[in-house]
Amino acid sequence: MDTNEDSPHIRAQLEDEGSVLNSNLFLEHVGEVSLTLNSDGLSWKLLESLHNEKDGLSCLGIKFISKSETEIKFSDVYAVEFINWGLIHESVLSNAGGCLIRHESEMYRFTVHGVQRSKTRPSLLVLAVYTFGHKDLQMCHMWVNRINALLKMETGRPKSLLVFVHPLSGKGSGCRTWQTVAPIFSHAKVKTKVIVTQRAGHAFDVMASISNEELNSHDGVIAVEFERRIMLSVQLGYLVLFTNDLCVE
Structure with missing residues (x-):
């Protein structure tokens, strides 16, 4: 059966x-x-x-x-x-x-x-x-x-996300924060492309130079341990900002 x-x-x-x-x-x-x-x-x-x-x-x-x-x-x-x-x-x-x-x-x-x-x-x-x-x-x-x-x-559920991780933000816990929440997206069968930033303005430069084709292949952006001003550079449907104890959509 x-x-x-x-x-x-x-x-x-x-x-x-x-x-x-x-x-x-x-x-x-x-x-x-x-x-x-x-x-x-x-x-x-x-x-x-x-x-x-x-x-x-x-x-x-x-x-x-x-x-x-x-x-x-x-x-x-x-x-x-x-x-x-x-x-x-x-x-x-x-x-x-x-x-x-x-x-x-x-x-x-x-x-x-x-x-x-x-x-x-x-x-x-x-x-x-x-x-x-x-x-x-x-x-x-x-x-x-x-x-x-x-x-x-359910409409509006993301299938692919672009992730920026700031490794030196705050107490340098960016990578650890992402490792904590990453299994949630894996469990939800959401694909993630992770970019660990190397310098100030790295995320902004990536967003400014990314092709429309690649941009449209993602449903949103996740910023891990970034200052809120990064939200000004994102033009996708939504942005999720992760810090040690906060998730804002």
């Missing part, structure tokens, strides 16, 4: 409900959730929260109050991958007292990689990783395929 194809009952569910897909899966460090996919992104809600709302479960006299629905937009997702069989760590309610206990199970898994704004520092982008699991291999493949299909439909 080809596990990379959606099963007939899954395809029927998608056709009946339009672009909406819903399944019960396990979320790493959370527990069993109801995961929903639509054209905008993913959202999930802890199933035990749904039960608590109905049954009023409590622990040590404290009633559990369900948390608001959690979600991630496809515009904030840069990759999804199947990671095969392994452990999923859960937080679940015990049958006896309704108190939280830790539990782990083995199952097939897939991971959604994205970014989110820091709650304390909105200018800072924080990596977000969500690992979901299910005993059914085909179920996980179906979710990965469906998410990838919708990611490909």
